[in-house]
Amino acid sequence: MLGNFRYSNPTKLYFGKDSLDNLKGELSAYGANILLVYGGGSIKKNGLYEDILRILSDCGKNVAEVSGVMPNPTVEKLYEGCKAAKEHQTDLILAVGGGSVCDYAKAVSVSAYCEEDPWEKYYLRMEDVDNRIIPVGCILTMVGTGSEMNGGAVITNHESKLKIGHVFGDNVFPKFSVLNPVYTFTLPKYQMTAGFYDIMSHILEQYFSGTDDNTSDYIAEGLLKSLIHSTRIAVKDPENYEARSNIMWIATWALNTLIAQGKSTDWMVHMIGQAVGAYTDATHGMTLSAVSMAYYRYICPYGLDKFRRFAVNVWEVNPEGKTAEAVAEEGLIRMESYMRDLGLVMNLSELGVTQEMLPGISEATFFMNGGYKALTREEVLKILQESI
Known part of the structure; x- marks a missing residue:
């Protein structure tokens, strides 16, 4: 192998049919305010939403939600998430969904306390994070992006017709991710x-x-x-x-x-x-x-x-x-x-x-x-x- 490199991956993974059982233990490391982000509502149809809310309630968490995260998260949706995260004084963003939801959660995590326009700072100028980062945890329901164990966050700006990914450092990686293959079974072909x-x-x-x-x-x-x-x-x-x-x-x-x-x-x-x-x-x-x-x-x-x-x-x-x-x-x-x-x-x-x-x-x-x-x-x- 040529060249020099540094390798680090801080994300903790829980894999398998019983992996959600580990969520309660992870939540104990964070404050009371949880921002739950998810997509179009499939998690409500398969019962996962209720399971997660039950765990959050048992842990005494205060929950705010951002739903409707689209397959290609937009800059407008990013701004919505930033507003919700700050108003809720979020201690942990819990992303439930596929790669787009995980990407979105990481984008919100670095953008909520950004003093500039995050689209300009992170997606046009590609600058590093120099502000408070809200921790992220993921519960995966679709596979493909690997977003559950990396620092990538892709955002779309329809006005300028640009879709840009920023690969952040390991300080933005999810702190933990829950991977249960059963959650992927109901995904359309x-x-x-x-x-x-x-x-x-x-x-x-x-x-x-x-x-x-x-x-x-x-x-x-x-x-x-x-x-x-x-x-x-x-x-x-x-x-x-x-x-x-x-x-x-x-x-x-x-x-x-x-x-x-x-x-x-x-x-x-x-x-x-x-x-x-x-x-x-x-x-x-x-x-x-x-x-x-x-x-x-x-x-x-x-x-x-x-x-x-x-x-x-x-x-x-x-x-x-x-x-x-x-x-x-x-x-x-x-x-x-x-x-x-x-x-x-x-x-x-x-x-x-x-x-x-x-x-x-x-x-x-x-x-x-x-x-x-x-x-x-x-x-x-x-x-x-x-x-x-």
């Missing part, structure tokens, strides 16, 4: 499979970078093989606990910073996908799946050795008697077939993107330089055109 691809994309963004013999790449390949195996089971049997538990654990390790160590990392699929999301408000994982194949075929010649390795080690392509180009392409063909089998969105038009939007999406794309090809604005536009 579209959201479930979008989350599956978000996991895969996270791993690939880190894998497709660097040329050294890197331990992180071996870990990534193992995560990918486990993910492919378990997701094939889960799409046919969504309540298969073994498959869903494996997927939940893979999602956490895909983006808790472990496999980024010693890597430059790419992230251009996410940058393009987030720009698509800013224009369409489409489900995040599907914006990634819609542009991935065009992107990877475009950069493959620049990272041919890694793409060949990907084909052989992940997709089990037999390389004998074949050129590196042929092996790499066969790997991408198998990946594309797998994606179609999951029912993922494979082109931008399915998300409502039109030809007229493409220049704007290209302009809204942020550029990262850690992958095998530093793209130009014109190349991003070409990839978008290939994806539509």
Whole structure:
């Protein structure tokens, strides 16, 4: 492995069917005022909301709520959460939901006591936190983002057509997260499979970078093989606990910073996908799946050795008697077939993107330089055109 790095992850995880039993013990470390944040109300239908309120009441907590956190949390919703957090003098933000709710909670945690506009400070200027941070705990109901064990927080500004993620330091990581795979069983198939691809994309963004013999790449390949195996089971049997538990654990390790160590990392699929999301408000994982194949075929010649390795080690392509180009392409063909089998969105038009939007999406794309090809604005536009 090349380079120097510091690794720390302070988040405590409780995993399994009985993981919620640990919430009471965690709550004892915080003050009386809890801000409960959640999404569209599915937690009220499955009984989780009542279970959590019962625990909070037993612990003598004063609870305020911010509900209706959308899949792509907006800057307006962020301001609403900041107001609620300050008025309630919040001691702990408890996020119950998927990655968007966890992202939102972290954004509120750093923004509530920010003396400037948090959108300007954290999302446009990308500055570090220098004010009071409200602790966050998470109870996960959807997998994909890894937000339960990282410092990422993505916010959308529809007025400026920007969707931006800020990866904060470990002082913003959730203090604890509750991971019960059963809570993911009732998720609609579209959201479930979008989350599956978000996991895969996270791993690939880190894998497709660097040329050294890197331990992180071996870990990534193992995560990918486990993910492919378990997701094939889960799409046919969504309540298969073994498959869903494996997927939940893979999602956490895909983006808790472990496999980024010693890597430059790419992230251009996410940058393009987030720009698509800013224009369409489409489900995040599907914006990634819609542009991935065009992107990877475009950069493959620049990272041919890694793409060949990907084909052989992940997709089990037999390389004998074949050129590196042929092996790499066969790997991408198998990946594309797998994606179609999951029912993922494979082109931008399915998300409502039109030809007229493409220049704007290209302009809204942020550029990262850690992958095998530093793209130009014109190349991003070409990839978008290939994806539509």
